[in-house]
Amino acid sequence: MNALTIAGTGIRTDAAGRYCLNDLHRAAGGESRHQPAFWLRNAQTQALIEEIGASANLQTPVSTVNDGRNNGTYVCKELVYAYAMWISPAFHVQVIRAYDALVGAGRAPVGPDLRDELIAAQQRVIELQSRLRVAPAPAPATRPPATAGLPADHPLVAAFWQAFHGLNETEGGRLNHAPDPADVWLNLTEVQEAARRWGQPLPATAASLRVLLRPSLRPRFPTSNVATRPRRSGNPMRVWMFAYGPGEVLP
Incomplete structure (x- = not known):
């Protein structure tokens, strides 16, 4: 199976189709501040992993391989997007274009609807991140807010x-x-x-x-x-x- 390639770096996959975070880190420039371990310890990342893992339709979001040959941490598509967004908007765009090139070249490891699947995956991670990021505002002790009962923003x-x-x-x-x-x-x-x-x-x-x-x-x-x-x-x-x-x- 041909690997996803980003910035000239091949991104390995495991048997379940998850992508290697360590390879993504190298493709992003390998800066120490962008190490996958830092991102994985992030509270929002942990909440995102838990939310994705709660879906019965998705594989285990994160897997660690220590077989001496393919060592690394492998993550699902949603977490690839989330990691790329965490690093920088520029790297996020690179990841999107790399997926698009993979599909356009006919080298996708799954069916012909992968493009729609990837778009849906990106939308899912954005929605999950926004839901996890936005905490409800505390209600005033004396009276409800002026916007109570009105339609909410997206x-x-x-x-x-x-x-x-x-x-x-x-x-x-x-x-x-x-x-x-x-x-x-x-x-x-x-x-x-x-x-x-x-x-x-x-x-x-x-x-x-x-x-x-x-x-x-x-x-x-x-x-x-x-x-x-x-x-x-x-x-x-x-x-x-x-x-x-x-x-x-x-x-």
Whole structure:
């Protein structure tokens, strides 16, 4: 069976079709901070492994081989995507393209529907990560929040806003270019760059976010691709504009 190849590195598979994390680490550049052991000890990774393993339709997510020849830690497709997202958006894209090339070359080890299966696997890991990342906000002791009973945002949208507000705080507020504190004006490319800088993957790709953010409810989405000249930088840019409604509590 032909191996998946990423950045010129062949990724070994075990008998169950899982992929070698150690090979993925080498393909990503082999930096010590990206060692699989660090990622596997991550609390979110452990929760993700538990969630994937709870599905009766999936194989054991992680397996360690010590046969002297194929030594390494092998993981299922969902965890390949999760590991790649943890390393960097650039490596995540490399993994996606490598899978696509494997399918396009007709070398896929399973049936003709692998492309749909891989897309579904990536969507599954994004949804699982966003569900694990987003903790419910504590209810006020005296009265329910102003948004109680209203439709909820898509989980990936909620995860994005949590990530955005955290990054904006870390960046000293420079990611929000709105003059009114009740509004949010953001540039997606700028947000992506900040996420990459701080090693915090966003819950979806830029292309997906451009679709997902349009029906955002809190904050609501008025318009996108608006030219503005932010007061902080003075440099012209195009932003997406969002606004919180009366009585809604900002994060």
